Amino acid sequence: MRLRDSQRWKAEQGSTLVEFSLTAFMFIIMLLAVVEMGRMLLVYTTVANAARAGARYAIVHGGERTGSGSSGPSGPGSVAQVQAVVQDFASAGLVNTSRLTITVSYPTGLNTAGSPVSVTVSYPYDPLVSYFNSALSVTMGSTSEGVITF
DSSP states (O other), X not given: OHHHHXXXXXXXXXXXXXXXXXXXXXXXXXXXXXXXXXXXXXXXXXXXXXXXXXXXXXXXXXXXXXXXXXXXXXXXXXXXXXXHHHHHHHTTTTOOGGGXXXXXXXXXXXXXXXXXXXXXEEEEOOOSSGGGHHHHOOEEXXXXXXXXXX
């Protein structure tokens, strides 16, 4: 009887290693997926907040704003200041600012008080782990609108 028990134990000797390797592989994939989803959420939040920052800048730098340069007015012919604000804000996150697409539009064509302004920011997300490229290669975007106050 004891001989059979020891033979059975020797036959199952490597099964623990196989079970551990399968379980560890699945655990690592799940851990990487959680990290990737967290990073994806951080990038989306950065893009959305950058659009909001650009819209806020455009709202308070309308045609009635005095000054020049970054403290002067921004408008339909001069959207470089708004784009610079969006890029500066996005650079604080995990975003490659050279891949950002920033569109600033003044639907009425005016930058006077009471006129609307729209800032759209899009970014092609690149997964940290190449295993998720096919599932997570998306373009994230956000639009923020407002009415010029100054």
